[in-house]
Amino acid sequence: MTTPLILAVLVLVAIAVWQLAKIFELSQLTTGKKSDATIADDEDNKYNGYLLFAFLVFIYGITIFSFSKYGKMVLPMPASEHGVDYDRLMWISFAIIFVVQTITQFLLHYFGYKYRGAKGKKALFYADNDKLELIWTIIPVITLASLILYGLYSWTNIMDINEEGDPLVVELYAQQFNWTARYGGEDNVLGDASARLIDIDKANILGIDESDPNAVDDIIVKELHLPVGRKVNFYMRSQDVLHSAYMPHFRAQMNCVPGMVTQFSFTPTVTTEEMRLQPEIIDKVKRTNKIRAERAAAGEENSDPWEFDYVLLCNKICGKSHYNMQMKIIVESEEDFQKWLDSQKTFGETVIAVP
């Protein structure tokens, strides 16, 4: 239904542009100027100078508009320990970008407007100034150096994956087009696994080595539960193509690469229940459910009311259903987590013994 509308708009825009061009040309004729519509004259410089200034206002405008209208749609507060650090660095970077963007766009467009050409005007022959070059080399150097240092400090902390503080060990397993999670079980150690050992007939979908004693108590699930406040070490695998385990609320992402095990680690700090009570989430859910209610009224799909949940998305192109490769994440208290974990079957219980 929208397509004809769009086409109509396009045709109208094209016609409008066409007419504008005609009017432009005609007005040039009637004013009796001997302009041949090829090289800018004083009149063109004037109008385009004004337009450059107007464009500056437009850039500021679209910035303010986007921040006020879409600013609230960005990811909510981080739900992991390092996420707080991440967001701080992000906002510092944004502040710098914002200042530089505002100033440089102003200078660029303002100069374009201020120094628009006119007959008889003389440009200044100004070819060089080592001092200026030095200034605008040194200032970025200092700014970038501090950002690099801060960034590298955070990076080293985030990527330092170690066994300190009794981390929970979880494997994230990717395949076209779904996720599976595996816990180490009682011993918190994952059994060896390889795509070569996959045996669908025996329900060994992750290719776990049955002879490895660590594997018997492993727990395989389709919903990722994490205890709040405890460090989680993730080990990622993929059985077919590249995938990427993207957990945006935790500021976490790592690719899953066939043939190797990749790692990431974070400590969840906010339970799903707590997150749902955050004012920004309450607002977001309200806004979203309004849209979904409208859809329901129109009899469209995806219209059932939504309740906030953390989610794991695939963020590396992996094929047809890449856009719907997800797994729910639930962050809960240690006791709830243990209770849930105890209710799950172990690999030893689910694998079908060799007949």
Next chain:
Amino acid sequence: MAHEAEHHHKETFITKYIFSQDHKMIAKQYLITGLIMGFIGIAMSLLFRMQLAWPGEASPVFKALLGKWAPDGVMDADIYLALVTIHGTIMVFFVLTAGLSGTFSNLLIPLQIGARDMASGFLNMLSYWLFFLSCAIMLGSLFAEAGPAAAGWTVYPPLSALPQAQPGSGLGMTMWLVSMAIFIASSLLGSLNYIVTVLNLRTKGMTMTRLPLTIWAFFVTAIIGVVSFPVLLSAALLLLMDRSFGTSFFLSDIFIQGEVLHYQGGSPVLYEHLFWFLGHPEVYIVLLPALGITSEVMSTNARKPIFGYRAMIASILGIAFLSTIVWGHHMFVSGMNPFLGSVFTFTTLLIAIPSAVKAFNYITTLWKGNLQLNPGMLFSIGLVSTFITGGLTGIILGDSTLDINVHDTYFVVAHFHLVMGISALYGLFAGVYHWFPKMFHGRMMNKNLGYIHFWVTAVASYGVFFPMHFVGMAGVPRRYYENTAFPMFDELTDVQVLMTVFALIAAAAQLVFVYNFIYSIFYGKKGSQNPWKSNTLEWTTPLEHIHGNWPGAIPEVHRWSYDYSKTYDDGSYIIEGQDFVPQHIPLQPNEEELNH
């Protein structure tokens, strides 16, 4: 010299227009082929933008253009990925590499350095026809039975290696790889020719520090190409072998569609390294020529020398060197050693410094100028604007920490479209408006249509890509066929519609350009020999193209190309009544050579 001024070939239609060895004709062939590819690439982007704005909705447009890929007029998810893939490939390689660099390097290198032609006319011709062949194969792949390549323009294995993984990884992918291999051969032939020509065929007096910045940009771009394109060739060939001959360069431990494959010991991460060893320099292969064009167009139209000529050369060289050691910033979360990530963060943020120097120098070039706001000039100013807006977010993406959460989201898409897509396109347009009279025998494009083209494009491209940053910060991954599977993205539907509408408007504005371009080739008003009152040598050649460029001797060069508004101490112009001094004019009495 082999070419004598009076030397005339007997020309047939075929040697003049098709298998021409004349650099000016080859430049036009590159331009027109590049523009045709560009319009195909842009049309594809409109199709997938429509799908993103109105997910799953049937459309007669889809039905007409996609045929069996749009059953009942609804776009299929596989073809969505194919469109994204081919759009990226066409725009990056065929339009912004060959179309931009191929056109203007060919046109301007001999004309601006004062040479009769390229060092090797034959290699030049070969380079174009290989490019044409690779275009034909790439377009041919659209008609492959199971669809064209659909693994993203980076074609990461195993997705691109295994026909079981997606339909596009069959014949379509083979054709993609063959097309790219031929494209690389073409690009290498072109680049070597540019390098040799610039080094050997400069006219008398044209020292390296008198070269226009356009030539510096093309020259350094060619060097980057020669250094990095062969690495992509090796990646493409190894991938072909993995696909066709069962080798395991990039594959290991794969279980797909119920069976374990034999591949053992390879790594997709190796492919990523090889790909981005070209892939990142490629950004500068696209961007540097656009910046070179901007330097020339901006200085000419500002009636001022480019500010900081030597700093500009230094930053081009700095960017070129750094561009070859930053590729890893595309791979922070690929699973490579985090220490490597630290190194690449460091080098990546370093590259912001020469880029910043360039931006500041452009702004200062405008200061106290006498700006002639021709369409080419507006596109140059527009380029600096989008280069800054897009470049600044590079500070976030180049920082390994911050990249974790915005990697592969729409934030990246917004960033690179502004900084290299739109900027380089603006450079292309600036060049076309500026050198159109040089290409088409003195005919000029209509400026009013040019103004409409610029202003609509400028507003609409910010309209598409500025809000897109927020979509990325909301966590929306790129290359999603639709976002309906995640209720958390529901409220972004309006943004998607807004961006698509702006994209449609921007595309409509390009039709104005097409009309202006074609109309002006045949009916454009003839201008003077030097319409923009420019200093560079190409404007000393006659309007009608001749073999060997200059009817008489090649002019000798006595100064740099930026003596605009140069005056004596008493404030009078060097040449009375004229605010520019072309390069072939000898130093006047009492004039000091101010070659900064």
